[in-house]
Amino acid sequence: MKQEEVPQDGNGLTGGKFSQLFYAVNKEGAYVQVSSVGWEPENVAMAQAWDEIHQKTAATRQAVLAGKLSPIAYYMEKNLMTVEILAGYVGKFQWQVKRHLKPSVFKQLSDHLLQRYAATFKISVAELKQFSPTTL
Amino acid sequence: MINHSTFQHAQSAHCESGVVSNLFRHHGMQISEPMAFGIGAGIFFGHLPFVKVNGVPGTTYRTFPGAIFNKASKRLGVTVRSESFRSPEKAMQALDEKLAQGTPVGLLSSVYYLPYFPPAYRFHFNAHNLVVYGKKDGNYLVSDPIMDVATEIDPESLVAARFAKGFPEPKGKMYYPVAMPDQVKWEKPIQQGIEQACHYMLKIPVPLFGVKGMRFLAKRIQKYPHAVGDRKAGLFLGNVIRMQEEIGTGGAGFRFMYAAFLQEAAQQLNKPVLSTLGTELTAVGDLWRNFAFQAGRVCKSRAGDETSYKDLGDMMVQCAAAEEVLFRRLAQVKF
Numbered sequence: 001m002k003q004e005e006v007p008q009d010g011n012g013l014t015g016g017k018f019s020q021l022f023y024a025v026n027k028e029g030a031y032v033q034v035s036s037v038g039w040e041p042e043n044v045a046m047a048q049a050w051d052e053i054h055q056k057t058a059a060t061r062q063a064v065l066a067g068k069l070s071p072i073a074y075y076m077e078k079n080l081m082t083v084e085i086l087a088g089y090v091g092k093f094q095w096q097v098k099r100h101l102k103p104s105v106f107k108q109l110s111d112h113l114l115q116r117y118a119a120t121f122k123i124s125v126a127e128l129k130q131f132s133p134t135t136l
Numbered sequence: 137m138i139n140h141s142t143f144q145h146a147q148s149a150h151c152e153s154g155v156v157s158n159l160f161r162h163h164g165m166q167i168s169e170p171m172a173f174g175i176g177a178g179i180f181f182g183h184l185p186f187v188k189v190n191g192v193p194g195t196t197y198r199t200f201p202g203a204i205f206n207k208a209s210k211r212l213g214v215t216v217r218s219e220s221f222r223s224p225e226k227a228m229q230a231l232d233e234k235l236a237q238g239t240p241v242g243l244l245s246s247v248y249y250l251p252y253f254p255p256a257y258r259f260h261f262n263a264h265n266l267v268v269y270g271k272k273d274g275n276y277l278v279s280d281p282i283m284d285v286a287t288e289i290d291p292e293s294l295v296a297a298r299f300a301k302g303f304p305e306p307k308g309k310m311y312y313p314v315a316m317p318d319q320v321k322w323e324k325p326i327q328q329g330i331e332q333a334c335h336y337m338l339k340i341p342v343p344l345f346g347v348k349g350m351r352f353l354a355k356r357i358q359k360y361p362h363a364v365g366d367r368k369a370g371l372f373l374g375n376v377i378r379m380q381e382e383i384g385t386g387g388a389g390f391r392f393m394y395a396a397f398l399q400e401a402a403q404q405l406n407k408p409v410l411s412t413l414g415t416e417l418t419a420v421g422d423l424w425r426n427f428a429f430q431a432g433r434v435c436k437s438r439a440g441d442e443t444s445y446k447d448l449g450d451m452m453v454q455c456a457a458a459e460e461v462l463f464r465r466l467a468q469v470k471f
Contacts, residue, residue: 031396041432088301
């Protein structure tokens with residue numbers, strides 16, 4: 001890649017200001033460091049990954065409202081977590097967290113455990129329990 | 137006693153090689169980022185279809201986290217002390233003690249909790265390296281290699297970042313050089329770095345790594361639309377682009393950085409052949425950039441027609457062939 005070919009495709013996701021360092025060759029063929037605000041293919045891939053996350057979160061939200069999953073499932077998606085990561089934060093095994101995603105099991109969870117989930121998601125226990133169509 | 141104001145922040149492309157370069161420079165060893173990357177044998181390729189992140193198979197263009205730092209330290213004769221912690225309190229206390237002594241320290245952290253990054257970059261990636269070099273008004277002074285300028289972080293965010301959960305757990309890991317060599321001899325470390333890189337790219341007897349790994353992924357890409365459907369095919373492909381071009385590769389999945397290393401090594405050791413190979417690697421990097429460009433178009437059109445995926449696979453096979461030739465010649469270089 002030549003110095004003058006380093007792309008500068010800013011995008012909305014990064015505010016167009018965040019610049020990264022690239023290595024490119026100058027006219028004499030020597031490597032130099034060049035700043036870049038982004039490149040179209042990378043922007044496309046990143047936007048696509050976020051679209052997927054938003055879609056999944058929205059679908060999970062519907063599933064929670066329909067009573068198919070517990071609110072923990074929604075907040076897990078919203079915080080970009082997986083069962084593995086969440087299990088680490090609340091100090092449970094993955095199979096336990098998976099159970100807690102069932103509404104029937106969720107209803108029986110102790111306030112102590114709910115508190116740990118709520119703290120992980122940075123919300124209150126009341127917010128975690130009272131999932132309503134207005135919850136975002 | 138070193139004052140924190142003497143720490144020189146320099147932006148780099150990749151976090152780990154950047155931390156090596158910034159920390160070692162602070163202790164008087166003039167080492168560029170590409171040099172740290174090359175001596176640490178950072179260049180790699182691997183495709184692990186069974187290691188899935190959010191259901192997307194993993195691809196990497198670099199060695200595993202920590203390897204660049206460890207190898208570079210060992211080869212250059214730098215003694216490093218590294219500590220992990222169970223309790224955040226003890227970890228922050230140990231950090232404060234080091235800072236009070238005027239020692240900048242490298243920290244392992246999760247990108248998700250670093251407030252100075254744009255939200256779009258903040259995923260649960262737990263192997264990010266940064267340097268903390270001082271304290272001001274209760275906040276920590278951070279030299280994050282990815283950032284163009286030095287910045288600050290509040291203690292709560294830093295604790296969260298150091299004690300993130302998931303894989304790998306940073307466990308508050310902090311590291312810093314305790315003894316530097318009197319005089320740096322570049323020849324042997326460079327040679328060892330190159331030897332290891334050639335081994336990685338050509339000789340690992342598992343078809344998931346090195347140039348074999350590229351051919352393996354190329355075949356899988358060609359089957360994506362048929363095997364997983366259009367939507368997932370796009371996501372899988374998008375992930376390959378991100379691993380190659382997003383945050384911290386310096387372009388073309390570290391290929392340009394490694395070419396810069398070869399160029400610098402050629403000067404340092406007066407071996408023009410390394411510079412020639414560097415120029416050739418630049419051309420290989422351009423092939424990778426073409427691949428990413430076409431892949432980006434396929435992702436954007438969201439049309440998973442089989443011919444475009446077939447073409448992408450063919451492009452990657454070309455990259456593999458070019459890299460194989462290059463690393464075979466690099467392996468022949470006599471020191």
